Amino acid sequence: MTTQVSGRKMYLAGKWVSRDRTIPVYDPQDHSIIDTVPAATKEDMLQAIEAAKIGAKAAANMPVHERMAIIQKAADYIEERKELFARTISREGSKTIREAYKEVKRCIETLRISSEEARRIQGETISFDQMPGSENRVGYYYRFPIGIIGAITPFNDPLNLVAHKVGPAIASGNAIIVKPATVTPLSSLLLAEAFARAGLPSNVLSVVTGYGNEIGDVLVTHPAVRMISFTGGLEAGEEIIRKAGMKKIGMELGSNSPVIVLEDADLREAVESAVSGAFWAAGQNCLGVQRIYVQESVMDEFQQAFVERTRSYRVGDKQSELTDMGPLITEKEAIRVEHLVNEAIEKGAVLLTGGERNGAFYSPTVLINVPDDCTIAKEEIFGPVVLLYSVPDLDTAIQEANDVNYGLQAGIFTNNIEKAFRAIKQMDVGGIMVNDSSDYRIDSMPFGGVKGSGLGREGIKFAIQEMTEPKVVCFKL
Structure with missing residues (x-):
């Protein structure tokens, strides 16, 4: 054009x-x-x-x-x-x-x-x-x-x-x-x-x-x-x-938004919502899903479905109605994201899909086994990258989700009302979305965060x- x-x-x-x-x-x-x-x-x-x-x-x-x-x-x-x-x-x-x-x-x-x-x-x-x-x-x-x-x-x-x-x-x-x-x-x-x-x-x-x-x-x-x-x-x-x-x-x-997926969740809904929340606007979204904590009993099933859905994400011409994701705002930003991912891989993270850059485009990327000392684990990525973590239970997920200097919004997928309310009370965030990803907002609600x-x-x-x-x-x- x-x-x-x-x-x-x-x-x-x-x-x-x-x-x-x-x-x-x-x-x-x-x-x-x-x-x-x-x-x-x-x-x-x-x-x-x-x-x-x-x-x-x-x-x-x-x-x-x-x-x-x-x-x-x-x-x-x-x-x-x-x-x-x-x-x-x-x-x-x-x-x-x-x-x-x-x-x-x-x-x-x-x-x-x-x-x-x-x-x-x-x-x-x-x-x-x-x-x-x-x-x-x-x-x-x-x-x-x-x-x-x-x-x-x-x-x-x-x-x-x-x-x-x-x-x-x-x-x-x-x-x-x-x-x-x-x-x-x-x-x-x-x-x-x-x-x-x-x-x-x-x-x-x-x-x-x-x-x-x-x-x-x-x-x-x-x-x-x-x-x-x-x-x-x-x-x-x-x-x-x-x-x-x-x-x-x-x-x-901004934030480093967490999403928790428990074993009683609707995994199909969780995958679809988390993929959209992670890659909307090429991940350049303060509410974007960055860390997903999945209960270990359903980790394999969730991981497989999440990677499969991520690979189906259509990257290309922004002006096409068929495109799901366009480029980052500049090539410099895409290079920054590329360096963050490469640092994590060099320190032991495993790349499940993505990790490819073409100019300002960076493919939707999923990592597991990301060490805690990686920049990408603690800071805001502001790019199309998601980190998956396996956790034994809700308490561990909450503890790890809170272990960053950010707290804008979070999501939790569960059909257990008691567990949902435990997360609501204990997560250090300005908003928590139950059975939705962190990337949900209406314009009339109070919007903001805690900590950084x-x-x-x-x-x-x-x-x-x-x-x-x-x-x-x-x-x-």
């Missing part, structure tokens, strides 16, 4: 602007240039922040019904252009066209939920007379927007993860500045276009494209920016925390809680 490179503009304080210096956007499948975007400067980001100061006041004073209507209109705009949005996601990123259409559908849902939650930002009355001497006082609290939110978003969900920050920010009356991933900026610019067409006031939203090392620190450290919402890697997240200063932080920092997987929660209602503060009002009668 060829694309005429016209040069996209970035959305800076309600205006579409270009810059002489640009960044090429590549299709990872063939490394062809899809388009270019402006390479913003420090001065551009400062301009966005100054405009957002005005935008934050306008957003806070916008009636709730207007916020709701604008967000709904933006969702309508996307729904009317589903194919454009899906093709853009698939071209600039790793997702197949089928995966991209699902992301567009989720984005529309995210925005519609954001619109609905705008009407439910509520406080409550306070019984001041619970304190002796306060019998003549009455009051309440309400939630108010914090002001300017800085959003730094990743490449793996270039539309919906942006919507998960923009939708709640606008619903709660804040201004927001988005710094999208350098390799996938086009989808976020389309989202900005949807809000511009929906009538969002100028200065409330900016999407500033550029290199993180040139504009990221300006956004993170500026005192006028009252919250940083970041989705990305643990190392980058820790660096942001060190730099951000006195402001709110919301972070989703992040701080705070997303999911529209819960993001709004993070993006607002309570103010107490007390009347002395």
Whole structure:
């Protein structure tokens, strides 16, 4: 597929602007240039922040019904252009066209939920007379927007993860500045276009494209920016925390997600769910299945079925409806995954299938007997690689599943309700899916993790809680 490179503009304080210096956007499948975007400067980001100061006041004073209507209109705009949005996601990123259409559908849902939650930002009355001497006082609290939110978003969900920050920010009356991933900026610019067409006031939203090392620190450290919402890697997240200063932080920092399969599980269902969870978006998914702990009595049966299903996974052209998995986001990322797998094999891991790289493509890979001192056993792979472990019982599985510095989500397959609840109570994660893989989420649920997987929660209602503060009002009668 060829694309005429016209040069996209970035959305800076309600205006579409270009810059002489640009960044090429590549299709990872063939490394062809899809388009270019402006390479913003420090001065551009400062301009966005100054405009957002005005935008934050306008957003806070916008009636709730207007916020709701604008967000709904933006969702309508996307729904009317589903194919454009899906093709853009698939071209600039790793997702197949089928995966991209699902992301567009989720984005529309995210925005519609954001619109609905705008009407439910509520406080409550306070019984001041619970304190002796306060019998003549009455009051309440309400939630108010914090002001300017800085959003730094990743490449793996270039539309919906942006919507998960923009939708709640606008619903709660804040201004927001988005710094999208350098390799996938086009989808976020389309989202900005949807809000511009929906009538969002100028200065409330900016999407500033550029290199993180040139504009990221300006956004993170500026005192006028009252919250940083970041989705990305643990190392980058820790660096942001060190730099951000006195402001709110919301972070989703990935994982090394475990799935437990017990002997009483429906193995066919477990295999199908875990394979999908492992290789969705070429494994570049914070919820992706990375470690599977299988009770030893069914290990051989599960392993055989899992490898067979993995080998049937169709890797190829992202734009084909028949393709199950496309390339990683760059060849550099595929090489990184290749090195991690090779390190594990050199230390004694056994390769059951996969382990082959062709440019940015890396075949779905399954390993067993992975030593604990391998990087791939403890860190996030963020690629299409799964590790299988045989365990004698549930307690061992839980202990080993918890033995990493991550805890986003987990899955367990069992028909024993007592064992399911034991896992629910004892697993150190932000969410546990019973008879489903770790890779399950709806956009309205609280989403986030423990340990190195992040701080705070997303999911529209819960993001709004993070993006607002309570103010107490007390009347002395």
